[in-house]
Amino acid sequence: MAKRIKVFAPATVANVACGFDVLGFAVQEPGDEVIVTLSDTPGVRIHSIQGDNGRLPREAERNTVSISILNYLEKLGIHQGVEIDLIKKMPLGSGLGSSAASTVAGVFAINELLDKPMSVMDLLPFAMEGERIACGSAHADNVAPCLLGGFVLVRSYDPLDVIKLPVPKNLYATIVHPHVEVQTKDARNILRKQVELNDAVKQWGNVGGLVAGLLLEDTALIGRSLQDVIIEPVRSVLIPGFDEVKQAAMDAGALGGSISGSGPSVFALSTSMEKATVIGQAMSAAFAKYSIESDVFVSPINPEGPKVIG
Protein backbone atom coordinates (compact mmCIF):
# COMPACT_ATOMS: atom_id res chain seq x y z
CA MET A 1 0.00 0.00 0.00
CA ALA A 2 1.29 3.42 -0.97
CA LYS A 3 1.91 5.71 1.99
CA ARG A 4 1.81 8.98 0.12
CA ILE A 5 -0.27 10.38 -2.74
CA LYS A 6 -0.66 13.71 -4.52
CA VAL A 7 -4.06 14.61 -5.93
CA PHE A 8 -5.27 17.50 -8.10
CA ALA A 9 -8.89 18.65 -7.86
CA PRO A 10 -10.35 21.25 -10.18
CA ALA A 11 -11.96 24.63 -9.83
CA THR A 12 -15.71 24.65 -10.40
CA VAL A 13 -18.33 27.09 -11.57
CA ALA A 14 -21.44 26.82 -9.39
CA ASN A 15 -24.92 28.12 -10.30
CA VAL A 16 -24.15 28.34 -14.05
CA ALA A 17 -26.41 31.40 -14.48
CA CYS A 18 -29.92 30.00 -14.02
CA GLY A 19 -29.14 27.06 -11.71
CA PHE A 20 -28.58 28.73 -8.33
CA ASP A 21 -27.63 26.04 -5.78
CA VAL A 22 -28.40 23.17 -8.19
CA LEU A 23 -25.93 23.30 -11.11
CA GLY A 24 -22.16 23.38 -11.42
CA PHE A 25 -19.35 22.30 -13.72
CA ALA A 26 -15.66 21.55 -13.41
CA VAL A 27 -12.83 23.05 -15.46
CA GLN A 28 -9.29 21.84 -16.22
CA GLU A 29 -7.55 24.90 -14.82
CA PRO A 30 -7.03 26.15 -12.14
CA GLY A 31 -7.17 23.64 -9.29
CA ASP A 32 -5.66 22.75 -5.94
CA GLU A 33 -3.19 20.01 -5.03
CA VAL A 34 -3.15 18.00 -1.82
CA ILE A 35 -0.49 15.57 -0.65
CA VAL A 36 -1.75 13.05 1.88
CA THR A 37 0.77 10.92 3.76
CA LEU A 38 -0.10 8.01 6.04
CA SER A 39 1.69 8.36 9.37
CA ASP A 40 2.43 6.10 12.32
CA THR A 41 1.60 9.00 14.64
CA PRO A 42 -2.12 8.95 15.42
CA GLY A 43 -4.33 11.91 14.43
CA VAL A 44 -4.88 14.06 11.35
CA ARG A 45 -2.53 17.01 10.98
CA ILE A 46 -1.95 19.88 8.55
CA HIS A 47 1.76 19.64 7.80
CA SER A 48 1.96 22.60 5.44
CA ILE A 49 -0.11 24.99 3.35
CA GLN A 50 1.33 26.90 0.40
CA GLY A 51 -0.28 29.65 -1.66
CA ASP A 52 -2.85 30.94 0.84
CA ASN A 53 -0.82 33.86 2.20
CA GLY A 54 -1.39 32.44 5.65
CA ARG A 55 -5.17 32.86 5.52
CA LEU A 56 -6.28 29.26 6.01
CA PRO A 57 -6.38 27.69 9.49
CA ARG A 58 -3.55 25.27 10.28
CA GLU A 59 -5.42 23.65 13.17
CA ALA A 60 -6.78 20.28 12.04
CA GLU A 61 -10.15 20.82 13.70
CA ARG A 62 -10.72 24.09 11.79
CA ASN A 63 -9.37 23.27 8.32
CA THR A 64 -11.91 21.87 5.83
CA VAL A 65 -9.47 19.35 4.37
CA SER A 66 -8.45 17.80 7.67
CA ILE A 67 -12.00 17.85 9.06
CA SER A 68 -13.31 16.06 5.98
CA ILE A 69 -10.58 13.43 6.24
CA LEU A 70 -11.26 13.08 9.98
CA ASN A 71 -14.98 12.54 9.31
CA TYR A 72 -14.16 10.03 6.59
CA LEU A 73 -11.85 8.01 8.87
CA GLU A 74 -14.37 8.13 11.73
CA LYS A 75 -17.13 6.88 9.46
CA LEU A 76 -14.97 3.92 8.42
CA GLY A 77 -13.82 3.34 12.01
CA ILE A 78 -10.18 3.58 10.92
CA HIS A 79 -7.59 4.94 13.34
CA GLN A 80 -4.94 6.09 10.93
CA GLY A 81 -2.45 8.89 11.36
CA VAL A 82 -2.51 11.35 8.42
CA GLU A 83 -0.32 14.28 7.38
CA ILE A 84 -1.70 16.83 4.90
CA ASP A 85 0.21 19.17 2.63
CA LEU A 86 -2.06 21.61 0.83
CA ILE A 87 -0.89 23.51 -2.23
CA LYS A 88 -3.39 26.25 -3.08
CA LYS A 89 -3.17 27.02 -6.77
CA MET A 90 -6.25 29.16 -7.05
CA PRO A 91 -7.35 32.32 -5.30
CA LEU A 92 -9.44 32.14 -2.13
CA GLY A 93 -12.82 33.83 -2.08
CA SER A 94 -12.87 33.96 -5.87
CA GLY A 95 -16.11 32.08 -6.58
CA LEU A 96 -14.18 29.21 -8.14
CA GLY A 97 -14.86 26.63 -5.46
CA SER A 98 -11.47 26.98 -3.81
CA SER A 99 -12.44 25.26 -0.55
CA ALA A 100 -14.32 22.58 -2.49
CA ALA A 101 -11.26 21.75 -4.58
CA SER A 102 -9.01 21.37 -1.52
CA THR A 103 -11.56 19.29 0.35
CA VAL A 104 -12.35 17.03 -2.59
CA ALA A 105 -8.64 16.51 -3.27
CA GLY A 106 -8.19 15.52 0.38
CA VAL A 107 -11.00 12.97 0.68
CA PHE A 108 -10.24 11.58 -2.77
CA ALA A 109 -6.59 11.18 -1.75
CA ILE A 110 -7.24 9.36 1.53
CA ASN A 111 -9.78 7.08 -0.20
CA GLU A 112 -7.18 6.21 -2.85
CA LEU A 113 -4.49 5.56 -0.22
CA LEU A 114 -6.80 3.18 1.65
CA ASP A 115 -7.57 1.25 -1.59
CA LYS A 116 -10.97 2.84 -2.26
CA PRO A 117 -13.21 1.53 0.51
CA MET A 118 -15.81 4.03 -0.72
CA SER A 119 -17.15 4.86 -4.18
CA VAL A 120 -16.52 8.38 -5.47
CA MET A 121 -20.22 9.24 -5.01
CA ASP A 122 -20.00 8.11 -1.36
CA LEU A 123 -17.30 10.72 -0.77
CA LEU A 124 -19.71 13.55 -1.52
CA PRO A 125 -21.21 13.96 2.00
CA PHE A 126 -17.71 14.33 3.50
CA ALA A 127 -16.80 17.04 1.00
CA MET A 128 -20.15 18.75 1.65
CA GLU A 129 -19.39 18.80 5.36
CA GLY A 130 -16.22 20.69 4.48
CA GLU A 131 -18.36 23.26 2.65
CA ARG A 132 -20.46 23.73 5.74
CA ILE A 133 -17.33 24.79 7.62
CA ALA A 134 -16.01 26.97 4.81
CA CYS A 135 -19.24 28.68 3.73
CA GLY A 136 -21.72 28.18 6.54
CA SER A 137 -23.95 25.75 4.65
CA ALA A 138 -23.42 22.29 3.16
CA HIS A 139 -23.83 23.18 -0.51
CA ALA A 140 -23.00 20.64 -3.18
CA ASP A 141 -22.90 22.75 -6.32
CA ASN A 142 -19.10 23.09 -6.12
CA VAL A 143 -18.08 19.82 -4.45
CA ALA A 144 -20.30 17.61 -6.64
CA PRO A 145 -18.90 18.74 -10.01
CA CYS A 146 -15.40 18.91 -8.47
CA LEU A 147 -15.72 15.28 -7.36
CA LEU A 148 -17.61 13.87 -10.35
CA GLY A 149 -16.36 16.12 -13.16
CA GLY A 150 -18.44 17.57 -15.97
CA PHE A 151 -21.80 19.24 -15.35
CA VAL A 152 -23.68 18.10 -12.28
CA LEU A 153 -27.28 18.71 -11.27
CA VAL A 154 -28.09 18.65 -7.56
CA ARG A 155 -31.78 17.81 -7.94
CA SER A 156 -32.40 17.63 -4.21
CA TYR A 157 -30.51 18.16 -0.97
CA ASP A 158 -32.88 16.18 1.22
CA PRO A 159 -32.46 13.42 0.29
CA LEU A 160 -29.25 14.19 -1.59
CA ASP A 161 -29.80 13.42 -5.29
CA VAL A 162 -26.94 14.28 -7.63
CA ILE A 163 -27.07 13.64 -11.36
CA LYS A 164 -24.01 13.78 -13.60
CA LEU A 165 -24.98 15.23 -16.98
CA PRO A 166 -23.20 14.46 -20.23
CA VAL A 167 -20.87 17.17 -21.49
CA PRO A 168 -21.25 18.23 -25.12
CA LYS A 169 -18.14 18.14 -27.25
CA ASN A 170 -16.77 21.56 -28.10
CA LEU A 171 -17.83 23.32 -24.94
CA TYR A 172 -15.17 25.55 -23.41
CA ALA A 173 -15.08 27.75 -20.34
CA THR A 174 -13.52 31.13 -19.77
CA ILE A 175 -13.22 32.29 -16.18
CA VAL A 176 -11.98 35.75 -15.28
CA HIS A 177 -11.10 36.43 -11.67
CA PRO A 178 -11.03 40.16 -10.88
CA HIS A 179 -8.87 41.21 -7.97
CA VAL A 180 -11.74 42.27 -5.76
CA GLU A 181 -13.03 40.11 -2.94
CA VAL A 182 -16.60 38.99 -2.29
CA GLN A 183 -17.32 36.91 0.82
CA THR A 184 -19.61 33.94 0.14
CA LYS A 185 -21.58 34.80 3.26
CA ASP A 186 -22.06 38.43 2.12
CA ALA A 187 -23.06 37.27 -1.36
CA ARG A 188 -25.65 35.01 0.24
CA ASN A 189 -26.96 37.58 2.72
CA ILE A 190 -27.58 40.12 -0.04
CA LEU A 191 -30.18 37.82 -1.66
CA ARG A 192 -33.87 38.35 -1.06
CA LYS A 193 -35.60 35.45 0.66
CA GLN A 194 -38.65 35.83 -1.55
CA VAL A 195 -38.77 36.06 -5.33
CA GLU A 196 -41.50 36.87 -7.84
CA LEU A 197 -43.30 33.77 -9.10
CA ASN A 198 -42.99 35.18 -12.64
CA ASP A 199 -39.22 35.37 -12.26
CA ALA A 200 -39.05 31.89 -10.77
CA VAL A 201 -40.95 30.56 -13.81
CA LYS A 202 -38.43 32.19 -16.15
CA GLN A 203 -35.61 30.70 -14.09
CA TRP A 204 -36.91 27.13 -14.14
CA GLY A 205 -37.64 27.44 -17.85
CA ASN A 206 -33.97 28.26 -18.31
CA VAL A 207 -32.82 25.43 -16.00
CA GLY A 208 -34.89 23.04 -18.12
CA GLY A 209 -33.42 24.56 -21.27
CA LEU A 210 -29.84 24.32 -20.02
CA VAL A 211 -30.21 20.67 -18.97
CA ALA A 212 -31.89 19.87 -22.31
CA GLY A 213 -29.16 21.74 -24.18
CA LEU A 214 -26.42 19.75 -22.44
CA LEU A 215 -28.13 16.42 -23.15
CA LEU A 216 -29.09 17.30 -26.74
CA GLU A 217 -25.60 18.77 -27.36
CA ASP A 218 -27.37 21.92 -28.54
CA THR A 219 -24.92 24.71 -27.80
CA ALA A 220 -27.30 27.41 -29.10
CA LEU A 221 -29.93 26.24 -26.61
CA ILE A 222 -27.29 26.21 -23.86
CA GLY A 223 -26.50 29.81 -24.75
CA ARG A 224 -30.14 30.93 -24.75
CA SER A 225 -30.63 29.26 -21.37
CA LEU A 226 -27.68 30.95 -19.66
CA GLN A 227 -29.88 33.62 -18.12
CA ASP A 228 -30.36 34.43 -14.47
CA VAL A 229 -33.19 36.84 -13.64
CA ILE A 230 -33.03 36.26 -9.87
CA ILE A 231 -29.50 36.06 -8.46
CA GLU A 232 -27.30 37.85 -10.99
CA PRO A 233 -29.20 41.17 -10.88
CA VAL A 234 -28.64 41.31 -7.10
CA ARG A 235 -25.11 39.95 -6.76
CA SER A 236 -23.64 41.70 -9.79
CA VAL A 237 -23.70 45.01 -7.89
CA LEU A 238 -20.83 43.55 -5.81
CA ILE A 239 -18.69 43.22 -8.97
CA PRO A 240 -17.56 46.55 -10.43
CA GLY A 241 -18.01 46.58 -14.21
CA PHE A 242 -19.96 43.31 -14.32
CA ASP A 243 -22.40 44.38 -17.05
CA GLU A 244 -19.63 45.58 -19.34
CA VAL A 245 -17.56 42.45 -18.70
CA LYS A 246 -20.48 40.20 -19.58
CA GLN A 247 -21.27 42.26 -22.66
CA ALA A 248 -17.62 42.05 -23.72
CA ALA A 249 -17.85 38.25 -23.48
CA MET A 250 -21.00 38.19 -25.60
CA ASP A 251 -19.52 40.58 -28.17
CA ALA A 252 -16.47 38.30 -28.40
CA GLY A 253 -18.66 35.30 -29.27
CA ALA A 254 -19.65 33.73 -25.95
CA LEU A 255 -22.75 31.52 -25.81
CA GLY A 256 -23.54 33.19 -22.51
CA GLY A 257 -22.13 33.73 -19.07
CA SER A 258 -22.75 34.95 -15.55
CA ILE A 259 -21.20 35.15 -12.11
CA SER A 260 -19.16 32.09 -11.09
CA GLY A 261 -20.59 30.85 -7.81
CA SER A 262 -20.98 33.76 -5.45
CA GLY A 263 -18.39 35.80 -7.38
CA PRO A 264 -16.46 37.89 -7.99
CA SER A 265 -15.23 35.67 -10.84
CA VAL A 266 -17.24 35.80 -14.06
CA PHE A 267 -17.51 32.86 -16.46
CA ALA A 268 -18.49 32.48 -20.10
CA LEU A 269 -19.04 29.39 -22.24
CA SER A 270 -18.10 29.09 -25.90
CA THR A 271 -17.52 26.50 -28.60
CA SER A 272 -13.74 26.54 -29.11
CA MET A 273 -10.51 27.18 -27.24
CA GLU A 274 -9.78 30.02 -29.67
CA LYS A 275 -13.05 31.76 -28.86
CA ALA A 276 -12.63 31.08 -25.15
CA THR A 277 -9.20 32.74 -25.27
CA VAL A 278 -10.41 35.82 -27.15
CA ILE A 279 -13.39 36.08 -24.79
CA GLY A 280 -11.03 36.02 -21.81
CA GLN A 281 -8.96 38.85 -23.27
CA ALA A 282 -12.10 40.91 -23.88
CA MET A 283 -13.43 40.32 -20.35
CA SER A 284 -10.09 41.16 -18.77
CA ALA A 285 -9.88 44.34 -20.84
CA ALA A 286 -13.36 45.34 -19.65
CA PHE A 287 -12.31 44.92 -16.01
CA ALA A 288 -9.16 46.94 -16.76
CA LYS A 289 -11.36 49.92 -17.71
CA TYR A 290 -12.44 49.89 -14.07
CA SER A 291 -8.76 49.72 -13.02
CA ILE A 292 -9.29 46.14 -11.86
CA GLU A 293 -6.60 43.58 -12.54
CA SER A 294 -7.76 40.06 -13.32
CA ASP A 295 -6.59 36.52 -13.98
CA VAL A 296 -7.94 34.66 -16.99
CA PHE A 297 -8.42 30.88 -17.05
CA VAL A 298 -9.40 29.11 -20.26
CA SER A 299 -10.05 25.38 -20.51
CA PRO A 300 -12.33 22.65 -21.79
CA ILE A 301 -14.94 21.36 -19.40
CA ASN A 302 -13.22 18.86 -17.09
CA PRO A 303 -14.94 15.51 -17.58
CA GLU A 304 -13.20 13.54 -14.82
CA GLY A 305 -12.87 15.50 -11.56
CA PRO A 306 -9.91 14.82 -9.26
CA LYS A 307 -6.88 12.88 -10.44
CA VAL A 308 -3.77 11.36 -8.93
CA ILE A 309 -0.70 13.34 -10.04
CA GLY A 310 2.01 11.80 -7.89
Add this chain to the structure above:
Amino acid sequence: MAKRIKVFAPATVANVACGFDVLGFAVQEPGDEVIVTLSDTPGVRIHSIQGDNGRLPREAERNTVSISILNYLEKLGIHQGVEIDLIKKMPLGSGLGSSAASTVAGVFAINELLDKPMSVMDLLPFAMEGERIACGSAHADNVAPCLLGGFVLVRSYDPLDVIKLPVPKNLYATIVHPHVEVQTKDARNILRKQVELNDAVKQWGNVGGLVAGLLLEDTALIGRSLQDVIIEPVRSVLIPGFDEVKQAAMDAGALGGSISGSGPSVFALSTSMEKATVIGQAMSAAFAKYSIESDVFVSPINPEGPKVIG
Protein backbone atom coordinates in the same frame (compact mmCIF):
# COMPACT_ATOMS: atom_id res chain seq x y z
CA MET B 1 -57.51 20.40 -53.10
CA ALA B 2 -59.66 18.75 -50.45
CA LYS B 3 -62.52 20.93 -49.28
CA ARG B 4 -63.14 19.20 -45.99
CA ILE B 5 -60.98 17.61 -43.31
CA LYS B 6 -61.48 16.11 -39.88
CA VAL B 7 -58.67 16.45 -37.33
CA PHE B 8 -58.16 14.99 -33.86
CA ALA B 9 -56.05 16.88 -31.33
CA PRO B 10 -55.13 15.41 -27.96
CA ALA B 11 -55.65 16.34 -24.35
CA THR B 12 -52.54 17.63 -22.59
CA VAL B 13 -51.19 17.73 -19.07
CA ALA B 14 -49.65 21.13 -18.38
CA ASN B 15 -47.18 21.93 -15.57
CA VAL B 16 -46.24 18.25 -14.96
CA ALA B 17 -45.75 18.80 -11.22
CA CYS B 18 -42.60 20.95 -11.02
CA GLY B 19 -42.85 22.73 -14.39
CA PHE B 20 -45.52 25.38 -13.80
CA ASP B 21 -46.08 27.29 -17.07
CA VAL B 22 -43.09 25.66 -18.80
CA LEU B 23 -43.77 21.91 -19.19
CA GLY B 24 -46.56 19.85 -20.70
CA PHE B 25 -47.19 16.54 -22.43
CA ALA B 26 -49.80 15.10 -24.77
CA VAL B 27 -51.78 11.88 -24.28
CA GLN B 28 -53.57 9.59 -26.76
CA GLU B 29 -56.95 9.85 -25.06
CA PRO B 30 -59.11 11.89 -24.71
CA GLY B 31 -59.08 14.59 -27.39
CA ASP B 32 -61.29 16.86 -29.47
CA GLU B 33 -62.29 16.61 -33.12
CA VAL B 34 -62.76 19.49 -35.51
CA ILE B 35 -64.17 19.35 -39.04
CA VAL B 36 -63.13 22.29 -41.19
CA THR B 37 -64.88 22.81 -44.52
CA LEU B 38 -63.86 25.36 -47.13
CA SER B 39 -66.85 27.41 -48.24
CA ASP B 40 -67.62 29.79 -51.11
CA THR B 41 -69.41 32.05 -48.66
CA PRO B 42 -66.86 34.54 -47.22
CA GLY B 43 -66.14 34.59 -43.49
CA VAL B 44 -65.38 32.05 -40.77
CA ARG B 45 -68.42 30.47 -39.11
CA ILE B 46 -69.13 27.94 -36.36
CA HIS B 47 -71.53 25.51 -38.03
CA SER B 48 -72.06 23.20 -35.07
CA ILE B 49 -70.69 22.27 -31.67
CA GLN B 50 -71.38 18.90 -30.05
CA GLY B 51 -70.55 17.75 -26.55
CA ASP B 52 -70.28 21.08 -24.75
CA ASN B 53 -73.81 21.20 -23.33
CA GLY B 54 -74.24 24.57 -24.99
CA ARG B 55 -71.47 26.21 -22.96
CA LEU B 56 -69.14 27.34 -25.73
CA PRO B 57 -69.83 30.53 -27.72
CA ARG B 58 -71.21 29.98 -31.24
CA GLU B 59 -70.29 33.48 -32.42
CA ALA B 60 -67.18 33.27 -34.59
CA GLU B 61 -65.57 36.30 -32.97
CA ARG B 62 -65.86 34.76 -29.48
CA ASN B 63 -64.96 31.11 -30.11
CA THR B 64 -61.27 30.20 -29.76
CA VAL B 65 -61.30 27.87 -32.77
CA SER B 66 -62.80 30.34 -35.20
CA ILE B 67 -60.73 33.25 -33.88
CA SER B 68 -57.53 31.26 -34.30
CA ILE B 69 -58.47 30.30 -37.85
CA LEU B 70 -59.44 33.90 -38.59
CA ASN B 71 -56.05 35.14 -37.31
CA TYR B 72 -54.29 32.47 -39.37
CA LEU B 73 -56.11 33.45 -42.58
CA GLU B 74 -55.51 37.15 -41.95
CA LYS B 75 -51.81 36.55 -41.40
CA LEU B 76 -51.59 34.74 -44.74
CA GLY B 77 -53.79 37.36 -46.45
CA ILE B 78 -56.21 34.65 -47.60
CA HIS B 79 -59.89 35.50 -47.96
CA GLN B 80 -61.39 32.06 -47.66
CA GLY B 81 -64.82 31.11 -46.37
CA VAL B 82 -64.64 28.45 -43.62
CA GLU B 83 -67.24 26.35 -41.78
CA ILE B 84 -66.29 24.74 -38.47
CA ASP B 85 -67.87 21.73 -36.81
CA LEU B 86 -66.48 21.14 -33.32
CA ILE B 87 -66.94 17.80 -31.58
CA LYS B 88 -65.93 18.13 -27.91
CA LYS B 89 -64.84 14.75 -26.63
CA MET B 90 -63.38 15.85 -23.36
CA PRO B 91 -64.79 17.79 -20.43
CA LEU B 92 -64.51 21.58 -20.29
CA GLY B 93 -62.73 23.15 -17.34
CA SER B 94 -61.09 19.84 -16.49
CA GLY B 95 -57.43 20.84 -16.59
CA LEU B 96 -56.85 18.69 -19.67
CA GLY B 97 -56.28 21.49 -22.16
CA SER B 98 -59.75 21.31 -23.65
CA SER B 99 -59.64 24.70 -25.35
CA ALA B 100 -56.07 24.02 -26.52
CA ALA B 101 -57.12 20.75 -28.20
CA SER B 102 -60.00 22.39 -30.09
CA THR B 103 -57.89 25.35 -31.14
CA VAL B 104 -54.93 23.23 -32.24
CA ALA B 105 -57.23 20.90 -34.19
CA GLY B 106 -58.72 23.93 -35.95
CA VAL B 107 -55.49 25.63 -37.02
CA PHE B 108 -53.90 22.30 -37.92
CA ALA B 109 -56.95 21.47 -40.07
CA ILE B 110 -57.04 24.74 -42.01
CA ASN B 111 -53.26 24.54 -42.59
CA GLU B 112 -53.67 21.00 -43.98
CA LEU B 113 -56.58 22.05 -46.22
CA LEU B 114 -54.50 24.89 -47.66
CA ASP B 115 -51.58 22.50 -48.38
CA LYS B 116 -49.44 23.49 -45.38
CA PRO B 117 -48.34 27.04 -46.11
CA MET B 118 -46.99 27.09 -42.54
CA SER B 119 -44.82 24.67 -40.57
CA VAL B 120 -46.38 23.06 -37.49
CA MET B 121 -44.17 25.20 -35.22
CA ASP B 122 -45.41 28.35 -36.99
CA LEU B 123 -48.97 27.46 -35.99
CA LEU B 124 -48.13 27.83 -32.31
CA PRO B 125 -48.72 31.60 -31.97
CA PHE B 126 -52.24 31.24 -33.45
CA ALA B 127 -53.12 28.50 -30.98
CA MET B 128 -51.63 30.58 -28.14
CA GLU B 129 -53.86 33.47 -29.15
CA GLY B 130 -56.81 31.11 -28.68
CA GLU B 131 -55.57 30.41 -25.13
CA ARG B 132 -55.54 34.10 -24.40
CA ILE B 133 -59.25 34.23 -25.19
CA ALA B 134 -60.08 31.03 -23.30
CA CYS B 135 -57.93 31.54 -20.19
CA GLY B 136 -57.03 35.21 -20.09
CA SER B 137 -53.36 34.72 -20.90
CA ALA B 138 -51.48 33.32 -23.89
CA HIS B 139 -49.96 30.24 -22.26
CA ALA B 140 -48.20 27.63 -24.33
CA ASP B 141 -47.92 24.72 -21.90
CA ASN B 142 -51.07 23.07 -23.31
CA VAL B 143 -51.04 24.19 -26.95
CA ALA B 144 -47.35 23.43 -27.51
CA PRO B 145 -47.48 19.74 -26.48
CA CYS B 146 -50.91 19.42 -28.15
CA LEU B 147 -49.44 20.71 -31.42
CA LEU B 148 -46.01 19.05 -31.28
CA GLY B 149 -46.80 15.86 -29.31
CA GLY B 150 -44.67 14.35 -26.58
CA PHE B 151 -43.17 16.40 -23.77
CA VAL B 152 -42.53 20.03 -24.53
CA LEU B 153 -40.50 22.60 -22.62
CA VAL B 154 -41.46 26.25 -23.02
CA ARG B 155 -38.08 27.71 -22.09
CA SER B 156 -39.16 31.29 -22.69
CA TYR B 157 -42.26 33.22 -23.68
CA ASP B 158 -40.46 36.36 -24.81
CA PRO B 159 -39.09 35.46 -27.23
CA LEU B 160 -41.07 32.25 -27.59
CA ASP B 161 -38.67 29.29 -27.32
CA VAL B 162 -40.26 25.85 -27.36
CA ILE B 163 -38.21 22.65 -27.15
CA LYS B 164 -39.65 19.24 -27.93
CA LEU B 165 -38.12 16.66 -25.59
CA PRO B 166 -37.68 12.97 -26.42
CA VAL B 167 -40.22 10.64 -24.81
CA PRO B 168 -38.84 7.57 -23.02
CA LYS B 169 -40.26 4.24 -24.05
CA ASN B 170 -42.54 2.69 -21.46
CA LEU B 171 -43.95 5.90 -20.07
CA TYR B 172 -47.70 5.89 -19.55
CA ALA B 173 -50.16 8.44 -18.25
CA THR B 174 -53.18 8.05 -16.04
CA ILE B 175 -55.54 11.01 -15.84
CA VAL B 176 -58.49 11.06 -13.50
CA HIS B 177 -61.08 13.78 -13.97
CA PRO B 178 -63.24 14.28 -10.88
CA HIS B 179 -66.66 15.77 -11.46
CA VAL B 180 -65.94 19.03 -9.69
CA GLU B 181 -65.17 22.22 -11.56
CA VAL B 182 -62.18 24.53 -11.13
CA GLN B 183 -62.00 27.69 -13.25
CA THR B 184 -58.56 28.31 -14.72
CA LYS B 185 -58.82 31.96 -13.71
CA ASP B 186 -59.68 31.03 -10.10
CA ALA B 187 -56.84 28.49 -10.01
CA ARG B 188 -54.49 31.22 -11.17
CA ASN B 189 -55.79 33.91 -8.82
CA ILE B 190 -55.30 31.66 -5.79
CA LEU B 191 -51.53 31.59 -6.38
CA ARG B 192 -49.22 33.84 -4.42
CA LYS B 193 -47.27 36.29 -6.57
CA GLN B 194 -44.15 35.78 -4.46
CA VAL B 195 -42.51 32.52 -3.49
CA GLU B 196 -39.71 31.57 -1.10
CA LEU B 197 -36.31 31.44 -2.81
CA ASN B 198 -35.67 28.12 -1.02
CA ASP B 199 -38.81 26.65 -2.57
CA ALA B 200 -37.96 28.04 -6.00
CA VAL B 201 -34.53 26.33 -5.76
CA LYS B 202 -36.22 23.00 -4.98
CA GLN B 203 -38.57 23.54 -7.90
CA TRP B 204 -35.87 24.28 -10.46
CA GLY B 205 -33.83 21.35 -9.17
CA ASN B 206 -36.82 19.16 -9.98
CA VAL B 207 -37.37 20.77 -13.40
CA GLY B 208 -33.74 20.00 -14.18
CA GLY B 209 -34.21 16.46 -12.89
CA LEU B 210 -37.37 15.88 -14.91
CA VAL B 211 -35.82 17.13 -18.15
CA ALA B 212 -32.70 15.03 -17.49
CA GLY B 213 -34.87 11.99 -16.68
CA LEU B 214 -36.77 12.33 -19.96
CA LEU B 215 -33.57 12.67 -21.99
CA LEU B 216 -31.70 9.93 -20.13
CA GLU B 217 -34.79 7.65 -20.23
CA ASP B 218 -34.40 7.30 -16.47
CA THR B 219 -37.93 6.67 -15.20
CA ALA B 220 -36.81 6.55 -11.56
CA LEU B 221 -35.33 10.04 -11.91
CA ILE B 222 -38.54 11.20 -13.62
CA GLY B 223 -40.45 9.89 -10.62
CA ARG B 224 -38.20 11.56 -8.05
CA SER B 225 -38.50 14.84 -9.95
CA LEU B 226 -42.32 14.88 -10.07
CA GLN B 227 -42.57 17.15 -7.06
CA ASP B 228 -44.17 20.56 -6.83
CA VAL B 229 -43.51 22.51 -3.65
CA ILE B 230 -45.00 25.78 -4.94
CA ILE B 231 -48.22 25.37 -6.91
CA GLU B 232 -49.66 22.01 -5.80
CA PRO B 233 -49.82 22.87 -2.07
CA VAL B 234 -51.96 25.91 -2.93
CA ARG B 235 -54.16 24.59 -5.72
CA SER B 236 -54.79 21.17 -4.26
CA VAL B 237 -57.15 22.72 -1.67
CA LEU B 238 -59.56 23.24 -4.60
CA ILE B 239 -59.67 19.47 -5.23
CA PRO B 240 -61.46 17.48 -2.50
CA GLY B 241 -59.48 14.38 -1.56
CA PHE B 242 -56.40 15.37 -3.56
CA ASP B 243 -53.84 14.09 -1.04
CA GLU B 244 -55.54 10.68 -0.76
CA VAL B 245 -55.91 10.42 -4.54
CA LYS B 246 -52.23 11.14 -5.08
CA GLN B 247 -51.25 8.71 -2.33
CA ALA B 248 -53.49 6.04 -3.89
CA ALA B 249 -51.63 6.53 -7.18
CA MET B 250 -48.25 6.18 -5.46
CA ASP B 251 -49.39 3.11 -3.51
CA ALA B 252 -50.54 1.57 -6.80
CA GLY B 253 -47.07 1.96 -8.32
CA ALA B 254 -47.03 5.41 -9.91
CA LEU B 255 -43.67 7.10 -10.53
CA GLY B 256 -45.30 10.32 -9.38
CA GLY B 257 -48.13 12.64 -10.18
CA SER B 258 -49.79 15.96 -9.49
CA ILE B 259 -52.56 18.26 -10.64
CA SER B 260 -53.12 18.31 -14.41
CA GLY B 261 -52.89 21.93 -15.51
CA SER B 262 -54.99 24.07 -13.21
CA GLY B 263 -57.09 21.06 -12.19
CA PRO B 264 -59.27 19.50 -11.06
CA SER B 265 -57.92 16.50 -13.02
CA VAL B 266 -55.04 14.62 -11.41
CA PHE B 267 -52.40 12.78 -13.42
CA ALA B 268 -49.88 10.07 -12.64
CA LEU B 269 -47.06 8.58 -14.70
CA SER B 270 -46.04 4.92 -14.68
CA THR B 271 -44.07 2.39 -16.68
CA SER B 272 -46.77 0.13 -18.19
CA MET B 273 -50.37 0.20 -19.40
CA GLU B 274 -51.20 -2.39 -16.76
CA LYS B 275 -49.87 -0.20 -13.95
CA ALA B 276 -51.49 2.89 -15.44
CA THR B 277 -54.84 1.09 -15.44
CA VAL B 278 -54.54 -0.12 -11.85
CA ILE B 279 -53.43 3.36 -10.78
CA GLY B 280 -56.51 4.86 -12.42
CA GLN B 281 -58.79 2.47 -10.54
CA ALA B 282 -57.10 3.33 -7.26
CA MET B 283 -57.35 7.08 -7.87
CA SER B 284 -60.99 6.87 -8.89
CA ALA B 285 -61.75 4.80 -5.77
CA ALA B 286 -60.09 7.46 -3.62
CA PHE B 287 -62.28 10.18 -5.15
CA ALA B 288 -65.32 7.92 -4.57
CA LYS B 289 -64.61 8.02 -0.82
CA TYR B 290 -65.37 11.74 -1.09
CA SER B 291 -68.57 10.92 -3.03
CA ILE B 292 -66.97 12.33 -6.17
CA GLU B 293 -67.53 10.56 -9.48
CA SER B 294 -64.64 10.58 -11.92
CA ASP B 295 -63.57 9.60 -15.42
CA VAL B 296 -60.34 7.68 -15.90
CA PHE B 297 -58.15 8.04 -19.00
CA VAL B 298 -55.16 5.76 -19.51
CA SER B 299 -52.79 6.01 -22.47
CA PRO B 300 -49.21 6.09 -23.63
CA ILE B 301 -47.62 9.50 -24.11
CA ASN B 302 -48.77 10.81 -27.49
CA PRO B 303 -45.66 11.36 -29.61
CA GLU B 304 -47.28 13.03 -32.62
CA GLY B 305 -49.89 15.65 -31.66
CA PRO B 306 -52.84 16.31 -33.97
CA LYS B 307 -53.74 13.92 -36.78
CA VAL B 308 -56.06 13.83 -39.75
CA ILE B 309 -58.83 11.31 -39.13
CA GLY B 310 -61.12 11.97 -42.08
